[in-house]
Amino acid sequence: MLHTEPDPVLLEVYRHRFAGVAEEMGVTLQRTGYSPNIKERLDYSCAVFDAGGAMVAQAAHIPVHLGAMTASCQAVLRATDTWQPGDITILNDPYQGGNHLPDITTVSPVFAGDTLTFFAVTRAHHADVGGMSPGSLPLSTTLYQEGIIIPPVKLYRAGALNKDLLSLVLRNVRTPAERRGDLDAQRAAHAVGERRLVALSQRFGLPEILRYASHLQAYSERMTRAAIATWPTGTYSFEDCLELPSGDAPVIRVKATIANGSVTFDFTGTDPIIRAPLNTVLPVTQSACYYVVRCLMEGDIPMNAGCLAPVTVKAPPGCLVHATPPAAVAGGNVETSQRITDAAFGALAQALPDQVAAAGQGTMNNVTIGGLDKAGQPYAYYETLGGGMGASSLAGGLSGVHVHMSNTLNTPVEALEMQFPMRIREYSLRSSSGGEGVHQGGDGIVREYELLRPATVTMLSERRRYAPWGLQGGKPGKRGRNTLTCAGASEALPLDGKFTKSLEAGDRLRIETPGGGGWGLRP
């Protein structure tokens, strides 16, 4: 593939050029997107792939998209016989290149004359794709309850919209106008990516562009392998678990093997698929492992296929981290991906005790509150809460932040109270919830809601029964806790980590999020 040695200056210049293309696609998507998920929570990713489906550059926002974008591109390549300029393929099927249904991916070819040169790929979290509950993150038991399933199909053919397909999709979602707008935004991002890639090849010549795309992948692979080669070889095992309302605690088991500048994560032995929305498809599991490895790299290695090549992820089909149809996967993205990350870090901590941090809060504490407001209008409010980050050999963990696979913003209390019939009684750090150690884990958060009108509350949270672990003798962080104090009552009742409940005006829901694990035995 590489006929010549890369020029070390041009390599750096092309790093900026390709990263610039992905970044401009991302900015376009954000500028033109409709839903708050895209515009404010930045829940999207944009990438450029080569004609063989290997990633050239990705504008990184969301760790859970790291590996999953590649799976999408390759699923689309498998499903497509011929490409024409102006084609855009759409998909969200977790079992054919997607990760969960709200994430809709689009893939389009870039041509130079008759030659297919690159693919532009975008993925955005759409606020609703139908299914049994608004927001499409239901407490489901099979995929069919989670929304419309779109296998890789062409939404545009040679620039012409497939209107029938679009009508079918839009008829299956709760907010069709917003979906339409977000899909248009994705198309706009493709147009920008294509324009920039064509301009680059016109200015510098296609052969040079293609050569440097490969050179960059080789460079990232070289850098990643060189870093892994410094890790102690061997096989390291770890296990961690999820918490089901039934009391069950399905286990995720991983064996990490470091050898010859590469690392393999083998999830053989993980518990089978569960009848809850906490299974993950293999690309999500891969993303979690890629994220883990990326956290252990020094410097900023350009994100492309080369970073992924030294990392192998194995999981037998039918286990909960390699779900098979029709297992439910809606929450796998938000909660299980955190536990996979914990398990993989737990294994590598044995090889890299000075680099790996103790477990963070390991959950996103998803809260949904819905009811009728003062004017009798229905409302639905969704938020996620931060917690403690794990401590490491170098420092304590940050307090009150999102960890690992999530990094979204909170809603200001003043904004919340002006818009919804609720009052926040307390929003503060949860003192001493971080695990003790030479370095202390970060503290969790306390958030107490007082409902001003009756409402239904749904909570999806983890680490309520099993605490985030410490490392090297550091103590675990405090477990999270959800409690309810009914109007007029003085005593707080304990609640489970996952529940749906109808509450009355004056009821107070208090959520205390987990602290991060501590690092090092304190004498």
Add this chain to the structure above:
Amino acid sequence: MDELVGIDVGGTFTDFVYLRGRHLIVHKQPTSSHNPSQAIGHSLDKLGVGAKAAIIHGTTTATNALLERRGARTALLTTEGFRDVLVLGRQNRPQLYRLTQKRPPSLVPEERRFVARERLTSDGAALIPLREEQLHEIARQLRDCGAESLAVVFLFSFLNDTHERRAAEVLQELLPELKISLSVDILPEYREYERTATTVINAYVQPRVGRYLEHLAAALGERPVWVMQSNGGTVDMPLAAKQPARLVLSGPAGGVVGAFTVSQDAFQTKKPQILTIDMGGTSTDVALCHGAIPRTAENTVGDLPLRLPSTHIHTVGAGGGSIARVDTGGVLRVGPKSAGALPGPICYGKGGTEVTVTDANLVLGRLDPDHFEAGGTLATQTAYEALARLGSLLERGPEAAALGVIRVANATMERALRRVSVEQGHDPRDYTLVSFGGAGPLHACELAEALGVRRILVPRHPGVLSAVGLLMANITYDASCAVLQPMATLMPHPQPLTQSVASLGRQVSAALSGEAHITAALDLRYQGQSYELEVPLRLPVSPQHLRTCAEGFHRAHLQRYGYSAPHRPVQCVTVRVQGTLPGAKPALPRAPEADRPVSEARTGNRNVWLSRSGAQEVPCYSRQRLMAKHAFAGPALVFQYDSTALVAAGWHAKVDEQLNIVLHHDAFADAAH
């Protein structure tokens, strides 16, 4: 005003621009970290500045106090239940892929965060009234912890200021020495974290800035002093001392104001379209002016939000001092690490050992080692040896390595320029690149070519343009308050808004102590969004003007985000009022037309590397001798006291009446005909 002095204190140099009648005198001197105000006083004496000359001052005292965490012992008083708002922030972590992350220490540690039992509801009513007895206990704790400065931020105070004001009254009486900053004075807008952080920043830097300005006033004697704010306008000393949070981002503002006013003059237009690039030692600031100086209130300083209006500038870590290295994968990287002012580039001979962009420019023959900025000299030989070592890692000669360093640094700056232009919906080809800072004019041509820019302006004094901008700045004051009403409600009944504007107008006029020219703007958004766009509102407030403002919002949304939704309800979040007193706005000296040929400005030739094919003889000009209407073609170098410019092959230079150099490219010149 007969005499006017702009004094811009930077990290390395303090720049003086002294306008006396029709003469502009430029002076640079190393910044004294020891006693800056005294050093300034001495320089003015040396320059012979009169005792009545007006001083316009740009200072980084507030910025540095904040970034270096050398501010006051600050305490914070908040509503019970919300003690940690400042630390919780927006609950995102600063870096996505780092297992060990540290935050700079909080401006207010836990033991100095106090709460008062009081609560307002979301419509401003007192759910829990403030009881004054508890303030006596809080005063005792404040005294015990040795707090010098206090920020008071209560939930929903922007709807009802009585609790904050009463708390301040009681505490001030008990603790007369304590400096108190109230959120209702600093930023009466909604969003508790942003309001808290901004108020705390003010409290934190206030004592230090106050002392600095006192010393400065003593050193300057009778001379009236104005201080540059982040928003590109100036205020008088007492106001600057009271609300120093308004100064924190003033550093790069002077340069943009300077570039903008110089361009207005040069291109004979009130609304020039320019891309500014200010290349300094450690970083480069870029901004896009679409006919006006761009403003934003969405600023972040270090890890904290600062929601006061500022010039909208994007900064990247590439400057003359940026360090070049070959990474373990064999790739040449430049920055963001910088050699700074000390030890600085290798060629400064102050102990620097790592190759920087300045070293690369020197080795390529693009700098004059005997006459560097402000009369310094550069050590060519050591820089050459270091580039040779870097080159051996890249398997190339020292000059080819130096060309690589420049190219990589330019790639970073090009990305920054794309960020403020292409990514905001503006085509850079419609703009003139205004390049300044000591090093900017060396890199301008290559950047312009990469972006398709057809015209470049190199100001007469590129190295001190920020100080020139000080002379040009208006005296301004911004005030704002929360509105949070649908436009549909305000349009038929604009009285509440009329009152807000009137009250803000009075506040602004009082602050400026003069008949200010008042303008207003509204921060608008579609109902349900959580970010706003600032849209000008014509005064007086009337249903018609509100309608025009709403229409302006739809257009701005379309321009910025690619769509608008004229049928969706629009919400007014904040009203902003700006008062302006015209600044001195002196006419810069105009040069007489050339009475001698351009050849007399030629100082000879230098061997310069422009490409890897080797050095070539390049004509050199002395900027001082260049006169209006002189013209020459690239490649050429122009040397001057505060900067060096490279005119690349294919570019034509022409000197205008203000002695700016305006460059046009061949390829585009044809297209223009």
